[in-house]
């Protein structure tokens with residue numbers, strides 16, 4: 001093993017650390033963008049539901065208006081006919097019909113008022129929601145732009161780092177590189193740790209003296225038997 005293998009692996013580790021940090025940041029930015037977009041989509045769906053509700057309320061309103069008009073016509077016709085009765089019996093019958101028609105009309109007018117109230121409620125809810133969407137869209141579009149720009153910048157930096165990494169990796173002994181990748185692949189943190197006063201700098205397990213000597217000699221790479229990191233004595 002060449003003497004500078006550990007140095008090169010440490011440089012690789014530094015690049016990997018920087019790539020990892022930027023990738024985490026990209027994920028955080030993406031999550032924030034997704035969250036804002038999802039909020040707007042939820043509001044859009046609520047708008048669609050409210051528009052459908054308004055349409056149905058307006059259909060009820062038109063129906064109630066027709067019922068009231070028909071009720072008024074019926075009442076007028078029956079009132080006119082009640083003027084032309086010839087005796088008490090006919091008078092009583094006509095009167096009962098007029099009363100029934102009046103009751104029907106009153107019920108229809110109540111329904112019309114309810115429908116007008118429903119329409120007013122649905123209209124104002126829709127206006128509120130549309131105002132809310134418009135202001136949030138303004139508010140979020142700036143933030144979405146910032147998130148996008150920052151993500152792009154990070155992705156460019158990651159691309160540069162990946163390039164640096166592959167150049168660096170090419171110049172490292174293949175077995176050392178494979179060991180590094182294997183160790184790193186199984187963990188979230190660093191693949192290398194220093195030997196610190198006879199213990200593993202990652203898990204603090206005591207390393208046997210003989211193994212310490214092998215690590216200091218620097219001819220082969222040694223992994224900690226407890227946590228699996230590659231141990232080194234470089235500063």
Ligand SMILES: [Zn+2]
Pocket residue numbers: 200201202203204205224225226227228229
């Ligand atoms: Zn260890």
